Structure formats: C-alpha cells, structure tokens
Amino acid sequence: MHRRGVGAGAIAKKKLAETKYKERGNVLAEDQIAQMSKQLETFKTHLEEFASKHKQEIRKSAQFRVQFQDMCATIGVDPLASGKGFWSEMLGVGDFYYELGVQIIEVCLALKHRNGGLITLEELHQRVLKGRGKFAQDVSQDDLTRAIKKLKSLGNGFSMIPVGGTYLVQSVPAELNMDHTVVLQLAEKKGFVTVSEIRSSLTWETERAKHVLEHLLKEGLAWLDTQAAGEPQYWLPALFSELYSRDVSPEEASQLMP
Amino acid sequence: MSFEWPWQYNFPPFFTLQPNADTRQKQLVAWCSLVLTYCRHHKIYTLDVMEAQESPIFNNKKIERKLPTEAVQIIFEELRKKGNLEWIDKNKSRCLIMWRRxxxxxxxxxxxxxxxxxxxxxxxxxxxxxxxxxxxxxxxxxxxxxxxxxxxxxxxxxxxxxxxxxxxxxxxxx
CATH class of the missing domain: 1.10.10.10 (Winged helix-like DNA-binding domain superfamily/Winged helix DNA-binding domain)
Incomplete structure (x- = not known):
C-alpha cells in the first residue's frame, strides 16, 4: 500500500510550506501597510497644504471653520486634541479654542450670581462676542459648542442641556437628571413653570413635580414667586428674557469677589 | 435723568422672600442696593415705613408685585447693619436713609x-x-x-x- 504524505518527511514538508506561506503573507501585509501609510501620508500632506493655504480663512471665517472641522472629523483627525500638535501650531486653532474657553468661563462666572450658573447658548454667544470686541475674529455658536466640549475635559463643571431648539450651558456642577432637564425645557418659553403645568404637560404626579422644583430652588437655579395668580411660579433667571441684554452693574461686579 | 431700575425689579420672584439661603442673600444685597440708589436719585433722606411700602420702590404696579411687610423690615434691618439707616423713633416707623455713610x-x-x-x-x-x-x-x-x-x-x-x-x-x- 502506498499512502502519501503521512510520513515524518511529509510533516516536515508541510511545516516548511506553512512557514513559507506565512512569510509570503507577512511580506504582502507589510507591502499593504507601506502602501496605505504612503497614501495616508500623501493625504495628510494635502490636508496640511490645504490647511496652511487656507489658514487665514480657517481662522477668520466661522463657517469655513465648521467645514474644516467636519472634514477633519471624517478622517479621524482632531485638530484640538493637543495644543502642541501640528494642527494647532499650523493653524493656531488650538489657541483659538483655548482662548474662547477662557472667555466662556469669564462670562459664566460673571453671571453666576444672577442665573445660578445656567445660561442660554444665545446669551453666552452675545456676551462672548461683546467681550471680544469688534476687531476679533468672528465666533459662531458651533465654535462655542466645541470650546465647551473641550472645557468638559477639565472636569464635570461644564455641560450642555438641550432645550427646545437651543442649549442651556451649565457652568456649575449641580446634579441635574432627566427630570430636571425636562422641566427646564418646559420653562424655556415663558421663563417660569408651575406644578400644574408640569402635571398637565408631562403627566407627572404632583409629588414628582414638587420634588424637581424643590431641587432647582435648592441649587439656586430657580426663584420662587408666591404672588402669582393661582399657584406659585418657579422662575429661571437664565431664561428670563429681560435680563438678556443687561450689562453687569458695578455693584454686581463687586459681589463677584468671594 | 430718569431712574434706571435694576433688572430684578421686573423679575416677579424678586418680590417674594426666597426660601433658599444663598439666593435670599443675593436678593437682599440687590434690594439694599436698589433702596440706596433710589433714595440717592430722588434725594430722599427720610423714609416712612408705611409710605415706603406703597411707594414704587417696593411696589411694581406693572408686574403686579409688592414686597411683603416682613421682607421690607428685613431689608431695613440689613441696611441698618451696614450703617446706611438709622431709626428716628422707637417704634421703627420712620428712619433716616444714608445712601452714603x-x-x-x-x-x-x-x-x-x-x-x-x-x-x-x-x-x-x-x-x-x-x-x-x-x-x-x-x-x-x-x-x-x-x-x-x-x-x-x-x-x-x-x-x-x-x-x-x-x-x-x-x-x-x-
């Protein structure tokens, strides 16, 4: 009988073939990687070229900046990831967002005693623009959102709460859960909210509504008005529209110092 | 020049004494400052407590809010502590207002x-x-x-x- 390929020789041969395959495979893979990195390199060079060529536009135009950010996001590049990387050195975008972050913190701190650390994105936007002066580069709400996201990495101090079509920016680490957020959303239109409004809009029990409102009072985010017709109203200074355009008075500013 | 009211004056809960201690502290500071700037603007040197409660300072007709007597007394006491107010009579019905000490x-x-x-x-x-x-x-x-x-x-x-x-x-x- 002749059986092929079962002897010791055959095993050795098979092993040899396997290693050969493996080696070949490795070579192929290396080739592929080399090619890929070459492609990526080319792409990066182009993106860099593009970036340096349009540096001015990226820095100046808010709209252009959004598009550039989107472009970077699709290929997994975060130009803000580090202050030292190529992107920030090249474009100064890192500095731009850091600067913006500082300005956001300044505005939030200055108004904290009024609104308890809650502010609409629009108001924040207006005040940051005002603070930057006429000749600084334009800043969009998208830029603010990005800068705030960067601030989050400093701790849980900053967060954004979606209300209606916009956002509330929270600059104090108050514990807000879904219930609180929903109530804030309800208060967005009029600047205040009542127990029965919550009951009818959200079909909650009175207790649950009261509990949330008490919490907002406790955190200094809401003010109580007992003189309203019918039932008490809970007002959110952050959503009080007349406050919107008011400057910080000198008296208020002097209270900022702890 | 007409008197410029602070933003709080049109904020309805400003006329309700706040239950939260921190918020109330801010509220009192704002009230004290409002009383002093109002008196300074109108050159008011003496206040009658009863009259004051009906005057525009503590009574915003536009938003139909009025500061309760209890809160007015707290504000006056606060002003006295800061050295901006002195009672004229023992019943505390009239006082001197010193917008500058x-x-x-x-x-x-x-x-x-x-x-x-x-x-x-x-x-x-x-x-x-x-x-x-x-x-x-x-x-x-x-x-x-x-x-x-x-x-x-x-x-x-x-x-x-x-x-x-x-x-x-x-x-x-x-």
Missing part, C-alpha cells in the same frame, strides 16, 4: 476742602451745603442733619472742629 460724606467734603486749599478756614454749615462754591459737588444740597453727622465723623478723625455760633453752626477744617 457719614464717614464717606466726610471724606468727600474734606477732599474738596483740601483740594481748594481751604484747610484752616471756617465755614458755616449753610455755606458748605448751599454755597455757590460747592454747587458742583455731590454734597451740595445735603440736609443739615446729614452734613452735621459727616462733620462729626471728621471731628472724630481730628480733621475738623464744629463751632457753635449764636443760632447756627460753623466748622473749621485742619
């Missing part, structure tokens, strides 16, 4: 005197508060009791001496 007025007057090189000269009280020379100064038109208090404060610092004439008073600055 006597020491602050004294300082302003003394600055004016030294700037004009008139230390060592004698003034009547009327000259100081109603004379032509002081027409541009903030203390022009100051009521006599307030002026006297301010000069007494200066006297304590040995910067002035109050002299009694026949039926009026004068002051010498050092």
């Amino acid at each position: 006597p020491e602050e007025w004294g300082k302003l007057i003394y600055q004016w005197v030294s700037k004009n090189g008139m230390t060592n000269s004698v003034f009547t009280l009327y000259e100081l508060s109603n004379g032509d020379d002081t027409a541009k100064e903030e203390f022009h038109g100051l009521e006599e009791w307030m002026l006297l208090k301010s000069l007494q404060a200066l006297q304590l610092e040995q910067k002035a001496e109050i002299i009694a004439f026949n039926d009026s008073k004068g002051v010498k600055f050092f």
